[in-house]
Amino acid sequence: MDPNSSLLSGPAQHPTEPCMEGGRSLSPREQSRCSPFAWSQVPGSSLSDPNCFGDEHIQAKRARVETIVRGMFLSPTPLGPGRAHAGDGLSCPEKAWGRKRKQSLPAQQGPLEPGPAGKRGGGRKGGPRVRGQLHLLRQQVRHLRERVLRAVEPRAAAQGPATADQRHGPGPGPWGVDSDHHHCPGSVGDLSRLETHRASEVQYLPEGPRFLPSEARALLESLKKELTGAISQAVDSVLQKVLVDPSGRLTQLGGRLQGPVPDGRSEPSPPEGGAHKDPLPLAALPRRAQPPAGAPLGSLSLAKSLDPPRYPISPRMIPKPYQAPPADCPLVVAPAHIQEEQILGQLLGHGPGGRWRGGLPQDPSARSQPSSEVALRPWGAARLRPLASGQQQCPWPFTSTCLERLALVPPFSLTLGQIQEGLNPGHLKKAKLMFFFTRYPSSNLLKAYFPDVQFNRCITSQMIKWFSNFREFYYIQMEKFARQAISDGVTNPKMLVVLRDSELFRALNMHYNKGNDFEVPDCFLEIASLTLQEFFRAVSTGKDADPSWKKPIYKIISKLDSDIPEIFKSSSYPQELFRN
DNA sequence: TTAGATCCTG
DNA sequence: CAGGATCTAA
Numbered sequence: 001m002d003p004n005s006s007l008l009s010g011p012a013q014h015p016t017e018p019c020m021e022g023g024r025s026l027s028p029r030e031q032s033r034c035s036p037f038a039w040s041q042v043p044g045s046s047l048s049d050p051n052c053f054g055d056e057h058i059q060a061k062r063a064r065v066e067t068i069v070r071g072m073f074l075s076p077t078p079l080g081p082g083r084a085h086a087g088d089g090l091s092c093p094e095k096a097w098g099r100k101r102k103q104s105l106p107a108q109q110g111p112l113e114p115g116p117a118g119k120r121g122g123g124r125k126g127g128p129r130v131r132g133q134l135h136l137l138r139q140q141v142r143h144l145r146e147r148v149l150r151a152v153e154p155r156a157a158a159q160g161p162a163t164a165d166q167r168h169g170p171g172p173g174p175w176g177v178d179s180d181h182h183h184c185p186g187s188v189g190d191l192s193r194l195e196t197h198r199a200s201e202v203q204y205l206p207e208g209p210r211f212l213p214s215e216a217r218a219l220l221e222s223l224k225k226e227l228t229g230a231i232s233q234a235v236d237s238v239l240q241k242v243l244v245d246p247s248g249r250l251t252q253l254g255g256r257l258q259g260p261v262p263d264g265r266s267e268p269s270p271p272e273g274g275a276h277k278d279p280l281p282l283a284a285l286p287r288r289a290q291p292p293a294g295a296p297l298g299s300l301s302l303a304k305s306l307d308p309p310r311y312p313i314s315p316r317m318i319p320k321p322y323q324a325p326p327a328d329c330p331l332v333v334a335p336a337h338i339q340e341e342q343i344l345g346q347l348l349g350h351g352p353g354g355r356w357r358g359g360l361p362q363d364p365s366a367r368s369q370p371s372s373e374v375a376l377r378p379w380g381a382a383r384l385r386p387l388a389s390g391q392q393q394c395p396w397p398f399t400s401t402c403l404e405r406l407a408l409v410p411p412f413s414l415t416l417g418q419i420q421e422g423l424n425p426g427h428l429k430k431a432k433l434m435f436f437f438t439r440y441p442s443s444n445l446l447k448a449y450f451p452d453v454q455f456n457r458c459i460t461s462q463m464i465k466w467f468s469n470f471r472e473f474y475y476i477q478m479e480k481f482a483r484q485a486i487s488d489g490v491t492n493p494k495m496l497v498v499l500r501d502s503e504l505f506r507a508l509n510m511h512y513n514k515g516n517d518f519e520v521p522d523c524f525l526e527i528a529s530l531t532l533q534e535f536f537r538a539v540s541t542g543k544d545a546d547p548s549w550k551k552p553i554y555k556i557i558s559k560l561d562s563d564i565p566e567i568f569k570s571s572s573y574p575q576e577l578f579r580n
Numbered sequence: 581t582t583a584g585a586t587c588c589t590g
Numbered sequence: 591c592a593g594g595a596t597c598t599a600a
Contacts, residue, residue, distance in 0.1 A: 428591090440585090443583085443584090457583095461583080464583085464584065468585065468586070469591060472586080472587085550586090554586090
């Protein structure tokens with residue numbers, strides 16, 4: 001008897017939200033380079049200790065600040081005071097910063113420590129007012145630090161910072177409708193939110209009373225600058241601790257930055273122990289498949305098939321262990337392909353709801369723009385960056401250098417290495433998986449689902465050609481198995497149902513889903529069954545005598561395209577599957 | 581004329 | 591899977 005006892009009898013498999021963890025580690029060299037402030041300003045030392053502020057400290061600080069202020073005023077491109085992220089014109093070479101820092105900061109000495117030769121008697125013109133400002137700023141620093149730490153703390157992050165930064169948060173984005181469903185907390189999006197949060201805080205710092213004496217105001221601004229730097233460094237240090245654990249993995253991003261982790265995901269299901277790895281050498285087709293009692297075998301009849309097929313909402317991915325990127329991640333140099341893909345996946349591979357779309361603090365212009373274009377072409381924004389224009393890559397002087405690189409480098413690399421043109425094997429694989437949902441994708445659809453591809457005529461036709469080839473194989477298989485069924489004596493086309501353990505399915509799966517990374521959606525099985533039946537009817541009724549006998553079948557099938565899951569719009573969605 | 585689909589070939 | 595040829599519809 002035919003062992004096939006159920007239609008569409010895939011083993012019950014639980015859709016798994018692909019939830020990749022992102023981020024990347026910093027090489028030691030990078031870390032050291034990233035932190036021009038060294039560790040002297042890490043809050044938690046004198047900065048956060050209210051008791052450490054004596055007059056001596058203030059005076060020493062003033063002396064230091066005055067030095068800085070003079071240096072700023074002597075600078076050819078003076079920094080607009082109090083406009084942290086608006087300093088577009090600011091040439092912010094790290095060297096210059098480093099010089100200034102060295103000039104004013106003895107190594108290993110905190111900026112708020114008394115300078116060795118502080119200018120005494122510089123006057124107390126600021127007086128109590130300045131002290132009040134200092135106090136205020138100190139409090140803000142504490143708050144900021146607490147909030148940063150809270151955001152990084154495992155539990156507290158679930159609640160998130162409470163206050164005023166929402167209005168600065170990135171909008172939902174064009175895919176944001178149901179994107180929250182896919183959003184993986186703890187992704188780079190959170191990181192970017194953290195950064196955005198900080199940006200908003202920088203803006204939030206009071207502009208400073210205009211009535212202050214100019215010197216005091218300069219002092220105030222300088223202090224703001226210092227404090228912001230300290231915050232930056234605090235974020236750096238915290239994030240570095242979070243991002244790079246001793247094993248070099250970035251797991252903490254998912255574990256700490258995010259809210260409660262759905263424990264349900266437990267461990268990655270082993271690479272498919274059952275399901276499709278079936279060793280059975282199955283009959284060619286589940287001929288005369290007898291469904292279990294009540295199983296609607298007839299549901300695959302032509303009439304029924306005209307109903308919109310049911311599509312799985314969330315195609316199951318077989319999660320693979322996250323692979324940590326190499327420790328020494330190149331900065332501007334375009335890394336190797338693998339690294340690029342890893343970075344791509346890590347930074348952007350968070351599903352259509354990933355927060356990367358508008359969230360990364362790339363540059364002021366990018367931040368200030370609504371991110372629709374950016375969202376549709378994530379790298380487009382990066383390409384607009386003045387990489388070769390001679391402008392320094394430090395549009396935001398107060399940004400944590402490390403964090404900024406963390407966010408910026410991958411787009412750079414991709415811009416230089418990958419985005420230009422050309423399709424890679426990952427794109428091909430993705431296209432094959434998409435074939436399970438759509439056999440006749442329009443070029444617009446392809447553009448929508450390959451946001452990391454710079455489409456041109458050639459690329460478009462190549463991808464169209466891919467699907468043409470997919471169809472070719474598909475129809476060939478259908479015809480082949482239909483004819484085989486006929487020769488095997490099948491008379492009722494409704495008996496022809498493509499099951500997951502049928503030979504036809506295995507052939508198709510081998511072609512489009514080699515490696516079994518993906519659970520073939522049921523809708524594809526229905527379409528396949530229908531196609532098979534159509535071929536069966538045509539051949540069995542002798543229509544194949546007509547040279548164009550396949551065209552009606554093509555027409556039918558072309559109307560049965562399904563919606564592709566939104567997650568496919570992520571430029572990195574399937575790529576996690578392909579590593580290893 | 582062009583884009584897209586199919587067929588054929590390698 | 592790509593390239594070329596052919597056909598068709600816009």
